Amino acid sequence: NAGVTQTPKFRVLKTGQSMTLLCAQDMNHEYMYWYRQDPGMGLRLIHYSVGEGTTAKGEVPDGYNVSRLKKQNFLLGLESAAPSQTSVYFCASSCRRTSRCQEETQYFGPGTRLLVL
Amino acid sequence: QQQVKQSPQSLIVQKGGISIINCAYENTAFDYFPWYQQFPGKGPALLIAIRPDVSEKKEGRFTISFNKSAKQFSLHIMDSQPGDSATYFCAARIGGTSGSRLTFGEGTQLTVNP
Numbered sequence: 749n750a751g752v753t754q755t756p757k758f759r760v761l762k763t764g765q766s767m768t769l770l771c772a773q774d775m776n777h778e779y780m781y782w783y784r785q786d787p788g789m790g791l792r793l794i795h796y797s798v799g800e801g802t803t804a805k806g807e808v809p810d811g812y813n814v815s816r817l818k819k820q821n822f823l824l825g826l827e828s829a830a831p832s833q834t835s836v837y838f839c840a841s842s843c844r845r846t847s848r849c850q851e852e853t854q855y856f857g858p859g860t861r862l863l864v865l
Numbered sequence: 866q867q868q869v870k871q872s873p874q875s876l877i878v879q880k881g882g883i884s885i886i887n888c889a890y891e892n893t894a895f896d897y898f899p900w901y902q903q904f905p906g907k908g909p910a911l912l913i914a915i916r917p918d919v920s921e922k923k924e925g926r927f928t929i930s931f932n933k934s935a936k937q938f939s940l941h942i943m944d945s946q947p948g949d950s951a952t953y954f955c956a957a958r959i960g961g962t963s964g965s966r967l968t969f970g971e972g973t974q975l976t977v978n979p
Contacts, residue, residue: 790969838908856908
């Protein structure tokens with residue numbers, strides 16, 4: 749299993765440009781998450797999804813949109829990038845706690861480093 | 866508003882020493898407290914976790930101490946090794962039917978000198 753993968757690994761954007769970050773997981777997890785990591789601020793939740801076709805706002809959703817058209821994929825979009833969105837973005841996934849899944853672990857991808865000039 | 870406060874921001878320990886990282890929280894609805902370890906250029910990975918009905922959990926050299934009344938929990942790394950040098954994040958989870966969300970502390974950069 750590849751676990752959680754993220755594309756691209758690194759990207760440079762100019763202010764106002766748009767882009768989409770792709771997250772894919774092969775663990776059949778119901779829950780998926782997008783975080784951003786900034787120095788001294790830990791990881792902050794941007795958006796999350798509890799299942800295919802459903803998304804919800806996290807702590808810092810402004811300026812981002814997400815879509816979960818397939819269970820294994822979770823896309824994060826920046827419609828008009830701003831320098832304040834320069835960050836490292838992490839995707840994570842976890843299973844929904846049931847009798848078949850006792851784990852509560854969120855599994856993280858390797859991250860996408862985004863620089864907005 | 867940071868609901869989970871973590872300290873110290875950075876920590877330097879000699880090989881063989883004890884590393885201690887502290888976290889405090891406000892929301893009593895949190896029901897699960899994991900610690901994540903992150904190496905440079907990698908994503909965070911679960912290290913150890915505890916539920917609030919337990920006061921201590923130990924896995925190898927890593928121990929979580931949990932004080933529910935004080936709303937504090939800490940990570941102890943015994944016999945610290947240079948390979949433990951990484952950034953450590955505490956977190957707290959709110960579960961429920963709308964999904965399971967983690968709130969992270971600010972992170973502690975641990976350096977273990979040989």
